[in-house]
Amino acid sequence: MILGKKCLQDMAEMGLRQADGFEAEIHLENYNYGLTRFSEGQIHQNISMEGIYVTARVFDGRRCSEVTARAPEPEKVAEAVRRAAEALVAGAVRPQRPLPGPDKACSVDENGDIPGFDACVPENADRWRGRVAERAVSVIEREGPRPFGRVATEFSERLIMNTAELISYAPRTSCNVSFTAIRDTGYGYSERSGFSLDAINAGEAASEAAGGCNLSRDPEPFPEGEYPVILLPYAAADLVSFVARLGADGEAVAEGRSFMSGRAGERVVSDLLTIYDDGADEHGCPILFDGEGVRKRRVDIISEGIASGLLYNQTTAAAEGEVSTGHAPVVRAFGSFRGGASVSPQNLFLAEGDAPVAEMIEDTDLGLLITTLHYTRVVEPRDVVITGMTRNGTFLVRNGEIVGPVKNLRFTDSYVRALNQVTHVGSQSLLCGEGVGGIRVPALRLDSLRFTGTTEF
Amino acid sequence: MRDVAQRVVSMADGMGASYVDSRVVQREREFISVKNEEVEVANSQDDMGVGVRVLVDGAWGFASTNRLDGRSLEKCARRAVEVARGGATVRKYPVQLAPEPEYQDEWIRSVEIDPFAVDMAKKLELLTECSKEMLREGVGVARASLVFERDTQVFANSSGSLIRQVFTESGGSLYALAVNGEQTQVRTYPCTIWHDIQGEGWETIEARDLLGNAPRVASEAVQLLSARPCPEMTTDVIIAPNELALQIHESVGHAVEADRILGHEADFAGTSFIDPDMLGELRYGSEVVNLFADPTLPGSRISYKYDDEGVKAGRVDLVRDGVLVGLTTSRESAHELGLDRSGGCMRANNFDHIPLVRMPNVSLEPGDVSYEDLIASTKKGILLDQNRSWSIDDRRLNFQFGSEAGWLIEDGQITEMVRDPIYADITPQFWSKCDAIADEDDWRIVGYACGKGAPSQDGRVAHGCSHARFTGLKVGGKKS
Numbered sequence: 001m002i003l004g005k006k007c008l009q010d011m012a013e014m015g016l017r018q019a020d021g022f023e024a025e026i027h028l029e030n031y032n033y034g035l036t037r038f039s040e041g042q043i044h045q046n047i048s049m050e051g052i053y054v055t056a057r058v059f060d061g062r063r064c065s066e067v068t069a070r071a072p073e074p075e076k077v078a079e080a081v082r083r084a085a086e087a088l089v090a091g092a093v094r095p096q097r098p099l100p101g102p103d104k105a106c107s108v109d110e111n112g113d114i115p116g117f118d119a120c121v122p123e124n125a126d127r128w129r130g131r132v133a134e135r136a137v138s139v140i141e142r143e144g145p146r147p148f149g150r151v152a153t154e155f156s157e158r159l160i161m162n163t164a165e166l167i168s169y170a171p172r173t174s175c176n177v178s179f180t181a182i183r184d185t186g187y188g189y190s191e192r193s194g195f196s197l198d199a200i201n202a203g204e205a206a207s208e209a210a211g212g213c214n215l216s217r218d219p220e221p222f223p224e225g226e227y228p229v230i231l232l233p234y235a236a237a238d239l240v241s242f243v244a245r246l247g248a249d250g251e252a253v254a255e256g257r258s259f260m261s262g263r264a265g266e267r268v269v270s271d272l273l274t275i276y277d278d279g280a281d282e283h284g285c286p287i288l289f290d291g292e293g294v295r296k297r298r299v300d301i302i303s304e305g306i307a308s309g310l311l312y313n314q315t316t317a318a319a320e321g322e323v324s325t326g327h328a329p330v331v332r333a334f335g336s337f338r339g340g341a342s343v344s345p346q347n348l349f350l351a352e353g354d355a356p357v358a359e360m361i362e363d364t365d366l367g368l369l370i371t372t373l374h375y376t377r378v379v380e381p382r383d384v385v386i387t388g389m390t391r392n393g394t395f396l397v398r399n400g401e402i403v404g405p406v407k408n409l410r411f412t413d414s415y416v417r418a419l420n421q422v423t424h425v426g427s428q429s430l431l432c433g434e435g436v437g438g439i440r441v442p443a444l445r446l447d448s449l450r451f452t453g454t455t456e457f
Numbered sequence: 458m459r460d461v462a463q464r465v466v467s468m469a470d471g472m473g474a475s476y477v478d479s480r481v482v483q484r485e486r487e488f489i490s491v492k493n494e495e496v497e498v499a500n501s502q503d504d505m506g507v508g509v510r511v512l513v514d515g516a517w518g519f520a521s522t523n524r525l526d527g528r529s530l531e532k533c534a535r536r537a538v539e540v541a542r543g544g545a546t547v548r549k550y551p552v553q554l555a556p557e558p559e560y561q562d563e564w565i566r567s568v569e570i571d572p573f574a575v576d577m578a579k580k581l582e583l584l585t586e587c588s589k590e591m592l593r594e595g596v597g598v599a600r601a602s603l604v605f606e607r608d609t610q611v612f613a614n615s616s617g618s619l620i621r622q623v624f625t626e627s628g629g630s631l632y633a634l635a636v637n638g639e640q641t642q643v644r645t646y647p648c649t650i651w652h653d654i655q656g657e658g659w660e661t662i663e664a665r666d667l668l669g670n671a672p673r674v675a676s677e678a679v680q681l682l683s684a685r686p687c688p689e690m691t692t693d694v695i696i697a698p699n700e701l702a703l704q705i706h707e708s709v710g711h712a713v714e715a716d717r718i719l720g721h722e723a724d725f726a727g728t729s730f731i732d733p734d735m736l737g738e739l740r741y742g743s744e745v746v747n748l749f750a751d752p753t754l755p756g757s758r759i760s761y762k763y764d765d766e767g768v769k770a771g772r773v774d775l776v777r778d779g780v781l782v783g784l785t786t787s788r789e790s791a792h793e794l795g796l797d798r799s800g801g802c803m804r805a806n807n808f809d810h811i812p813l814v815r816m817p818n819v820s821l822e823p824g825d826v827s828y829e830d831l832i833a834s835t836k837k838g839i840l841l842d843q844n845r846s847w848s849i850d851d852r853r854l855n856f857q858f859g860s861e862a863g864w865l866i867e868d869g870q871i872t873e874m875v876r877d878p879i880y881a882d883i884t885p886q887f888w889s890k891c892d893a894i895a896d897e898d899d900w901r902i903v904g905y906a907c908g909k910g911a912p913s914q915d916g917r918v919a920h921g922c923s924h925a926r927f928t929g930l931k932v933g934g935k936k937s
Contacts, residue, residue: 035911036544039720043544044552047519048536049809049912051506068502070523087501087577130543137547148724150911180724255597256636374727377848379859379879382641387857389850391727410848410855410881453881455855 116286143210145181160293188212189392228367271305296326347437353425410453515551568658590671628654642681686934693838702903710816715790727851742888752817820921824894
């Protein structure tokens with residue numbers, strides 16, 4: 001259930017009154033996440049999670065502390081702030097981080113159209129997931145393969161309020177489906193995301209997975225080597241994501257850890273590529289403000305191949321004499337102990353080009369068409385060297401035609417090098433990724449990607 | 458907590474569920490990290506809620522809430538039942554569970570020094586000193602971290618089980634990143650990721666001597682910048698426990714999970730090359746390779762007496778003398794596989810997640826040679842230490858692992874440090890190359906975490922192993 005800004009603000013105000021003269025910041029998130037997964041046409045996981053959590057941060061200019069708790073009642077919020085203030089006395093040293101003021105806030109009109117929010121999601125989430133699963137199973141089975149998949153819905157509202165009088169509030173919704181079709185040695189995959197139920201055409205997505213599966217049966221072995229590749233959007237999204245996350249972090253650039261270090265204004269990838277992050281663009285799943293309550297700005301990270309923009313939070317911006325771009329990671333309570341990244345690009349876009357996938361195939365004498373990349377991991381972060389596998393349908397292209405499926409291959413390559421090999425950018429983009437804002441990308445054709453291993457399937 | 462757990466079970470039972478279980482979890486957590494002598498994170502958390510899992514018309518439903526009043530519990534139970542009824546429309550067969558007796562019991566993982574009782578100022582001082590020790594010429598990032606967690610958990614089910622367990626764990630690690638404008642090099646201690654969390658108290662932090670190791674960690678990171686790349690070669694490879702643990706995790710732990718084998722993760726993480734028909738037949742490795750799962754190992758972060766389905770834990774042999782003999786299972790998958798009972802491997806990340814098949818201390822049995830003799834008996838080879846990158850295909854066959862550092866071995870002596878070593882192989886072929894495993898004196902449990910399932914659960918895992926040698930393995934440097 002969406003509680004509304006007033007309810008969350010009342011809770012936050014009660015908390016801030018406990019700050020005892022310190023600077024303080026309260027994050028409140030009220031969330032509902034539903035997920036339905038099926039395997040072999042049978043739902044094996046069907047869940048509905050809900051809750052409210054609070055994170056209270058307290059600062060005094062040199063010290064800070066942070067307390068996170070589930071907060072079903074306003075008293076819990078106040079208690080979190082009190083505990084944070086007490087922990088502060090224990091003495092953590094940290095440089096001044098300016099709290100953002102009201103000029104950086106983002107608050108939506110709850111009675112108007114809210115970017116990234118579809119009121120139908122809270123009303124219909126559970127029933128919708130069941131219907132979509134049923135439809136997908138039916139379509140995939142009708143075309144022959146065994147159906148597997150997941151259908152997810154999320155609706156939440158987030159409020160950040162601080163002692164510098166910033167109040168940011170927005171509700172958001174997201175829907176995501178992914179379907180996998182398996183038939184003996186054949187695998188197919190599809191994915192759809194959006195903030196609205198209407199954005200998901202489950203039948204079309206299921207048919208895509210089944211069709212890909214039927215085409216990928218009985219793959220032939222193919223040797224490792226360096227080949228031109230056509231990456232469908234699911235695969236292309238991986239390259240864009242890694243390059244933006246590892247490359248555009250202003251702190252990493254300053255510390256010499258990024259391929260963009262010292263290269264502002266230089267061409268770093270193909271001039272066919274423009275990569276940007278825009279939290280307000282409804283072609284993605286908008287996330288309007290960041291983990292410090294700062295309204296997100298569109299940042300053109302790479303413009304026609306030129307390194308043109310970096311991402312900052314309040315602290316890293318202050319250290320570099322910049323202004324926060326609104327990319328502090330959103331606090332996800334009770335998540336991992338992984339630390340490190342100071343920014344998080346959650347609404348990435350790769351601008352569309354003018355090449356249909358059919359044209360990419362026609363222009364390839366010998367190459368591979370790849371549906372998805374699997375288990376991609378960083379081998380070396382500065383050059384964005386990544387290793388991973390092809391998955392869910394890899395096809396040989398010869399003399400401008402798809403001639404048949406091949407067995408999966410391992411690749412190890414620098415994504416920066418790979419994105420310097422782009423010859424075609426697809427004319428139709430697809431929103432990929434679950435839960436957060438997503439990555440909207442078209443297909444890409446590269447002149448080379450380095451494959452370093454083979455498999456028997 | 459017992460009352461909440463039992464009430465919600467009773468409520469869902471009265472709404473038509475044929476089976477109900479609930480878990481009430483109260484969690485305390487601290488995560489402190491200092492980067493370049495400045496506090497990066499000083500976060501403490503507390504959390505409490507209930508998750509209820511039901512079977513209605515043979516279909517699963519699950520709901521969770523952190524509101525524990527009677528009205529909210531009833532709403533949560535109803536939501537679980539309604540979700541299950543919705544799921545029953547897409548069902549080929551009713552879910553059935555392998556039998557398990559009911560238990561009323563309590564189990565507390567004991568620790569010597571309560572980590573939450575240690576003063577925050579003392580923790581921050583330790584981390585700041587470690588970071589300071591690591592900050593030297595060439596080091597760009599010097600990070601030291603501590604993590605502590607305590608879960609008090611009550612499980613109840615409609616068969617009458619009522620089990621209270623308390624799990625305390627502690628971890629801490631060092632990370633030094635060296636940069637020279639052309640490359641980055643990393644050294645960590647005692648473990649690359651997840652701070653080598655153990656099922657112990659503050660004593661485990663004292664035992665690992667973070668401050669004493671800080672200069673070495675930083676120095677080795679800087680040395681790697683000028684080390685030569687690992688040469689391409691086919692050679693004997695000795696893998697250190699902190700790296701081998703992840704190798705076990707990826708190429709054994711996940712491959713033997715019954716839910717993957719049965720296709721429950723096919724839409725996401727993938728399946729497995731293992732088929733249940735391979736039990737007793739598949740040669741997984743050489744005859745010296747013996748692997749097992751044992752949640753009762755003391756000192757590990759994933760040690761427990763009962764799993765999150767109320768199944769009493771025990772050891773399960775997975776690979777015996779190199780042959781696949783067992784799988785990790787749940788009550789549902791045990792029934793599907795025709796087993797008498799579950800292996801007791803189900804764990805959930807918190808009250809708001811469903812339990813999944815996890816790998817409880819999947820470990821490699823020690824061999825009979827000392828670590829020193831293992832090195833001394835290697836004429837030509839390389840010693841690999843600490844994982845830096847890892848990737849494996851969706852059936853757990855083709856993998857590639859990169860290490861932070863390698864040391865060449867010549868005539869039984871460790872010689873030159875090399876950078877960016879990578880090795881790749883196919884799972885059964887790799888384990889078949891294992892010709893020697895160091896003995897019990899070298900054996901230790903490495904604490905890890907594992908992202909599995911959807912929504913992703915960062916579950917607790919740990920793996921016991923000692924140094925092991927693999928003959929004729931292809932290694933090389935970073936390929937870019």
